[in-house]
Amino acid sequence: MAMQPAPVRQSEGDYPWWLVALVLFAVAIAAVIVANDIYAQVFLTVVNGVGVTVFVTLVAFLLATVLGLAIALLGLSDHIALRQIARFYIEVIRGIPMLVLLFYVAFVGAPAFVALSNVIAAPLIDRGWVQPMVVRDFSLMWRAIIALMIGYAAFIAEIFRAGIQSVDHGQIEAAKALGLSRYQRFRLVIFPQAIRVIFPPLSNDFVSMVKDSSLVSVLGVSDITQMGKVYASGSFRFFETYSIVAYVYLVLTIGLSLVLRRVEARMRKNVSPHRR
Template sequence: MLLVLIVGWLGWLSLFTERYRDAWDRIAVGIGFTIRTTALAFVISLALGLLLALGRISRNVVLRNVARTYIEFIRGVPILPLIFFLALVVVPDVAGWLGFDNRSISTEWRGVIALAIIYGAYIAEVFRGGVQSVPRGQTEAGLSLGLSRRATLRRVIFPQAMRAVIPPLGNDFIAILKDSSLLSVLAVGEVTLRARQYAAGSFRFRESYVVLVFIYVSLVLVLSFALGRIERRLRGGEQPQEAHH
C-alpha cells in the first residue's frame, strides 16, 4: 500500500504539476527507446545464453571449458567497465575483422550488444539450472524409448525445464531494463540520458530525477505484476502433480 502511495505521488507530480510536466515531456520520449533496447538485448541474450548453457552441459570438454570461461569472466567484472570494453573495444574490433565499417554501428546497437553479451552469461546459468532441475530419470526414460541424447534434451528435458526457468528469466528481463540506464554513458538516448541532459540544461535536478524514478518504478512494477501472474499460473499447473506426490 505504501508503495502504491509513493508511486501515485510521483505520478501526480510528474503528470499534473507544471514544472514536473515540462521535465516529463522532455524525458518520457525516451521510454520507447528504453523498452526497445531492453527487448533487443533480452532476445539476443536468450539465444546466447541457451548456446552457452548447452556448452556447459555438453560432454565435449572443450565446449564445456569455453562456456565456463566465458561465464566466469563476464560474471567477474562489474557491468559498467564491461559496457565500455564491449561497446568501445570488442564490437569495433569484431566489426573490423568482419569487414564492416565500425562507424556504421550506432551507439544503440553497441549498447544492445554489450548488454546481450553480459546477460547471456547470467541467462546461461538460468538455463543450466533449469535443465539440471529435471530428474535424471527423465533422461534415462527418453533414451530407453530410443531417442537420441539430443532428441531427449529437446523433446523431454527442455519442456519440463521451461517451467523452472521462466520466472528467473523474467527477473533477468527486469534487470536488463534497469541496467539499460547504464547505456547513458554511451550517449544512448534512453530515459536516463534524457533526464541528465534536461537536468544539465535547466538545472531542475529535482524535477528531472523525480520523473526518471517514476518512469523506472512504473515500468518495473508493470513487469513484476506480469511476472507474478505467470508464476501463479505455473504454480497452479503444478498443484495437481504436487498433490499426487
Template structure:
C-alpha cells in the same frame, strides 16, 4: 467457530500499497504541475529507446545463454570447459566496463575485421569500406548487454536443466529418443517451470541496467534526464520523474513475474 479466511484486501502486501501510493503521488505531480509535466514529456521520448534496447538485448541474451547452457551440460568436456570459461569471465567484469570495452575496443575491431574480409571487393570499387561511425552506439550497447546477460541467463538454464530427474532422461534414451527429442519433449518442458521466474527477474534487471547505456550518449530515459537537468538545473524534479518511469516499468513486470510464479505453484499441486 470456523476461522474466517482473510479478505482479498487484507491479503494485499503493505509494500505494494506503499508503491501504489508513490505511483499516485507521482502521477498527481505530473498531471497538476506544469514543470513536472514538461519534464515528463521530454523524458517519455526515451521510454521507447529503453524498452527497445532491453527487449532486443534480452532476446539475444536468452538465445545465447541457452546455447552456452547446452554446452555446459552436453557432457563433452571441451565444450563444457569453454562454456564455463565464458560464464566466469563475463560475470567477473562489471557491466559498465564491458559496455565501454565493446563500444570503444570491440566495435572498431569488428569494423576492421569486416573491412579486411571485404578487401577484394573494396579494392575493386564494388563496396565502400565501413567506418566505425557506421556501428551505431545503440547497437554497441545492445551487443554489450546481450553478452553480459547471456552469462547470467546461461546459469539459469543450466540450473533448470540439471533439476530434471536423470531417470527420465535415461528412460527416454532407453525408448530410443534422440538427444534432441529428449531435450525438446522431456527435459525442456519440465525445466521451463524452474527457468521462467528467474528469467523474468533477469528481464526486470535488464531494464534497470539499460540505464548504463546513457554513458554512451544513447538517448534513453536516463540520458534525456541528464541532459534536461543540466540545462534547467531542476535536478530534483527531473530525477523524480526518471525514478517514476523506471519504477512503473519494473514494478509492473515484477508483479507479472510474481503472478506467473503463483500460477505455476498452483499447477504443480
C-alpha cells in the same frame, strides 16, 4: 546461549499492503505531475526515452537468452573442451563490471569488428563493389545491446544449467530407452520440467536488465536516463528531473514484476494437478 527469535515468514495469503502503498505513491506523483508545470515538462521530456529503453531491453534480453541457452548446453556437453570453453566464458564475463564491458564493446570491440570486416571484404572493396565500413556506421545503440547481451548471457547460462540439471535423471534415461533423440529429449522431457525452475530467476534478470539498460546513456543513447540527463544539464533542475526518472523506472519495473509474478503463479497452478 540466548534463543534467537524465529524469522517471520510472510504468508501467500497476506494482503499486499505494500502494493497498495506503492499504488498510492504512484497516484500522488502522477497528481503532482499533472498539477505542476515543471514536473509535467520534465515528465514529457523523459518519457520520450521509454521507447528506446524498452527496445534495448527486449532485444538485448532475447539475444542474451538465446546465447545463454547455447552456452548452458555447451557446458552440459559430453566433450570436455566444450565444457571448458563454456566455463571460461561464464567466469570471465561474470567477473567484468557491466559498465566496463559496455565501454570495451563500444570502443574496442566495435572498431576491431569494423577493421576485421574491411579485411574480409577487401577484394570486394578493391573492385568498388562495396564501400568500406567506418566505425560510425556501427550505431551506439547496437553496441550497447551487444554489450548487454554478452554480459547477461553468462548469468542466464547458469540459470539454464541449474534448471536443466534439476530434472530427474531417471526420466532422461527413460526417454533414451524409448528411442528419443537428444533434441526430442530436450524438447519433450527436459525443457518442460526445467522451465518451472528457470522462469523465476530468468524473470528477475529481465527486470534487472530494464534497470541496467540505463547504462546505455553513457554512450549518448537517448533512453530514459539520457533524456533526463540532457534536461537536467540544461535546466539545472536535478531534483525534479531525477525524481521523475526514478518514478518512470519504478513504474516500469514494478509493473513488469507484477505481470511476471502472475505468469509464474499460473505456471505453478497448471503444474500442481499433475503432482497429485
